Amino acid sequence: GAVVSQHPSRVICKSGTSVKIECRSLDFQATTMFWYRQFPKQSLMLMATSNEGSKATYEQGVEKDKFLINHASLTLSTLTVTSAHPEDSSFYICSATRGGTSSYNSPLHFGNGTRLTVT
Amino acid sequence: QKEVEQNSGPLSVPEGAIASLNCTYSDRVSQSFFWYRQYSGKSPELIMSIYSNGDKEDGRFTAQLNKASQYVSLLIRDSQPSDSATYLCAVEERGSTLGRLYFGRGTQLTVWP
Numbered sequence: 685g686a687v688v689s690q691h692p693s694r695v696i697c698k699s700g701t702s703v704k705i706e707c708r709s710l711d712f713q714a715t716t717m718f719w720y721r722q723f724p725k726q727s728l729m730l731m732a733t734s735n736e737g738s739k740a741t742y743e744q745g746v747e748k749d750k751f752l753i754n755h756a757s758l759t760l761s762t763l764t765v766t767s768a769h770p771e772d773s774s775f776y777i778c779s780a781t782r783g784g785t786s787s788y789n790s791p792l793h794f795g796n797g798t799r800l801t802v803t
Numbered sequence: 804q805k806e807v808e809q810n811s812g813p814l815s816v817p818e819g820a821i822a823s824l825n826c827t828y829s830d831r832v833s834q835s836f837f838w839y840r841q842y843s844g845k846s847p848e849l850i851m852s853i854y855s856n857g858d859k860e861d862g863r864f865t866a867q868l869n870k871a872s873q874y875v876s877l878l879i880r881d882s883q884p885s886d887s888a889t890y891l892c893a894v895e896e897r898g899s900t901l902g903r904l905y906f907g908r909g910t911q912l913t914v915w916p
Contacts, residue, residue, distance in 0.1 A: 690846075716900060716901065716902060718902060718903065718904075720906075725811075725908075726908060727807075727891065727906045727907055727908040727909055728847070728891065728906040729906075730903070730904075730905070730906075733900055733903060775844075777846050777847075779902065780902070781901055781902035783901065790901065790902075791837075791849050791852065792849070792902050792904065794846040794847055794848070795846060796845070796846050797844075797845065797846045799844070
């Protein structure tokens with residue numbers, strides 16, 4: 685079964701509103717989670733690294749004030765898209781790792797993704 | 804970001820054929836390499852991982868790594884229509900945060916019956 689749960693799977697919101705997406709590790713503690721965004725026929729673009737108990741690390745070009753990340757516990761990270769606009773419509777995916785020395789030995793687990801549509 | 808290049812395709816092969824997917828990456832500090840399969844509207848699922856030069860086989864899948872050429876490939880033998888998906892190549896950099904992967908754009912594979 686799924687080891688990383690992402691909710692909601694689909695959301696439609698109006699321009700200017702905020703949307704919160706949750707990512708939960710179900711049977712392990714994840715000190716680090718990752719948030720990706722994927723536009724149609726494009727690759728997964730890493731947006732930020734979410735660290736439990738500390739500020740997220742954002743990739744170059746990602747607006748940290750627009751994409752708020754909170755990793756308040758070892759099993760939950762949230763991504764809030766603030767003041768959403770149609771260009772924010774995308775597929776957002778989170779991932780988490782159980783920990784270790786390499787992703788080769790400790791593969792990433794992905795959530796099922798959230799399809800965000802901003803009208 | 805690190806560059807991970809893939810031929811976007813589409814790659815079309817008949818059922819039962821071998822599908823060959825290729826990926827190159829831009830620097831030599833990459834240490835682990837991954838192939839993910841992604842169906843439309845779904846999240847990626849891990850197919851193969853490899854970190855040492857040579858071949859690694861798992862069922863119908865073989866990953867090949869050549870670090871000198873900065874090249875990793877995925878072969879799918881006896882391709883099935885259910886293999887039709889987008890295949891993403893990903894690399895992990897040595898010393899980077901665990902789980903921090905860089906993805907290629909993906910190659911769309913269609914296996915026709």
